[in-house]
Amino acid sequence: METKRIKETKMKHRKSLVLGIIVLVGLYSCVPTREIRDENTSVPENYQNQSADTLNTGLVQWREFFKDPNLVALIDTALVKNQELNIMLQRVDMAKNVIQAKKGEYLPFVNFQTGAEVEKVGEYTRNGAVEKNLEIKEGEEFPEPLTNFGLGAFATWELDVWKKLRNEKKAAVYEYLSSVEGKNFMVTNLVSEVAASYYELMALDNELAIIDQNLEIQQNALRMVKLQKQAARATELAVKRFQAEVMKNQSHKYEIEQEIVVVENRINFLIGRTPQHIDRASDNFINTPIDILYAGIPSQLLQNRPDVRQAEFELAAAKLDTKAAKANFYPQFTIKAGLGLEAFDTKYLTSTPESMLYSVMGDMVAPLINRNAIKAQYKNATDRQLQAVFEYEKTILNAYIEVANQLSNIDNLKKSYDLKDGQVQALTESIDLSTRLFQSARVEYIEVLLAQREALESRMELVETKKDQMLAQVNMYRALGGGWN
Numbered sequence: 001m002e003t004k005r006i007k008e009t010k011m012k013h014r015k016s017l018v019l020g021i022i023v024l025v026g027l028y029s030c031v032p033t034r035e036i037r038d039e040n041t042s043v044p045e046n047y048q049n050q051s052a053d054t055l056n057t058g059l060v061q062w063r064e065f066f067k068d069p070n071l072v073a074l075i076d077t078a079l080v081k082n083q084e085l086n087i088m089l090q091r092v093d094m095a096k097n098v099i100q101a102k103k104g105e106y107l108p109f110v111n112f113q114t115g116a117e118v119e120k121v122g123e124y125t126r127n128g129a130v131e132k133n134l135e136i137k138e139g140e141e142f143p144e145p146l147t148n149f150g151l152g153a154f155a156t157w158e159l160d161v162w163k164k165l166r167n168e169k170k171a172a173v174y175e176y177l178s179s180v181e182g183k184n185f186m187v188t189n190l191v192s193e194v195a196a197s198y199y200e201l202m203a204l205d206n207e208l209a210i211i212d213q214n215l216e217i218q219q220n221a222l223r224m225v226k227l228q229k230q231a232a233r234a235t236e237l238a239v240k241r242f243q244a245e246v247m248k249n250q251s252h253k254y255e256i257e258q259e260i261v262v263v264e265n266r267i268n269f270l271i272g273r274t275p276q277h278i279d280r281a282s283d284n285f286i287n288t289p290i291d292i293l294y295a296g297i298p299s300q301l302l303q304n305r306p307d308v309r310q311a312e313f314e315l316a317a318a319k320l321d322t323k324a325a326k327a328n329f330y331p332q333f334t335i336k337a338g339l340g341l342e343a344f345d346t347k348y349l350t351s352t353p354e355s356m357l358y359s360v361m362g363d364m365v366a367p368l369i370n371r372n373a374i375k376a377q378y379k380n381a382t383d384r385q386l387q388a389v390f391e392y393e394k395t396i397l398n399a400y401i402e403v404a405n406q407l408s409n410i411d412n413l414k415k416s417y418d419l420k421d422g423q424v425q426a427l428t429e430s431i432d433l434s435t436r437l438f439q440s441a442r443v444e445y446i447e448v449l450l451a452q453r454e455a456l457e458s459r460m461e462l463v464e465t466k467k468d469q470m471l472a473q474v475n476m477y478r479a480l481g482g483g484w485n
Helices: 002-029 069-081 083-105 126-132 164-230 236-270 298-304 306-329 372-439 445-479
Strands: 109-119 135-137 146-159 332-343 356-365
Touching (some): 069 164, 164 306, 164 372, 164 445, 236 445, 306 372
Antiparallel strands (some): 109 146, 146 332
């Protein structure tokens, strides 16, 4: 008889196990799956009209790339005091803290708990009637009201069977690495922005010097025209035209001075200080040599550019988030345990084993009906993964196009500068020539005026082209991924 009962019990256990397996298989078969295409990281083997040389200026440290000591000092200050960069550093630190939090989620949680309570139940209830007729000890009734004291440690541990928690922790690691690359990309942009503003400031200084030189020439021409008028060799119209030209350039001088203030304060903002003078050596700006930059090969952008690596880590995190979201469809296994002491009087708390309590429990929870929220979460995760794929591909394409544009820009600016330099020399000589011809009454005053105006415009354009060349150097260095290391 006893053997038959044992067999029946075993059969019930087997049926329960088979039923559990069937339920699990059914749950597995109902899990949705969405296919996500792989990212396309292909780029051309080399840039248009460029050799496949792997020498890359983007690998040069910014202290070696920028040789002006005043500019180096400004960048140094910006990397320490720029508020936006310091805000980003805090975001990086917060992303690092998330890793620690996620790491703790797949370890057991152990909490210490202590408490006290007092309870009075009605006599005409089940509990009240039982307590009224029970004795704690012989001749000792239940205390009324009944107190209860307890202390103990209680643990909860979710078994990471489907690697959901570990995938979330790995995703947090990739998010942290992405934030680091985001900080590096901000450093790259900050370095280039400080350098670009510095060169713009030097260009404005040179334009201001050209205006002053041209004003001196025009004022001399105005005195000459006034003398010519006294000698009846010029008219009042000529005098007024020259006066108007002088006033026009004096007005332009104030505009440039205001631009200098604005650019100086922009640099002061970038380096985190109140408005003050920016030290610079602008005298030799026009003769600043243009260094040869080496673009390397396009595939190097995948490693050199922080924004490309940032998008890559974001994509890796999105893939893991998708796996973690899919694991929500599977059963969740949890173990709970507790160990402590409990008694209605504190003097009995240490009376063991009578006051000792302990518990161990394992449970499994699986979504069965109305899984819409889980499905929506999974669909959003897959959509974010696809979004990250497109973002990664877009960042790679943008990086390649930026470098290609700057390569063309540098080449065209060099040709333009050479032509404008010749134009400046020719027009500068025309000022002296037109002045001598006017003094000998061989040309009209308007020829002198036009010669001065065209010479001024050509010199200003030459400075602008030089500035564009320097900015193209900075932009090329940034496009290649330089400045953050």
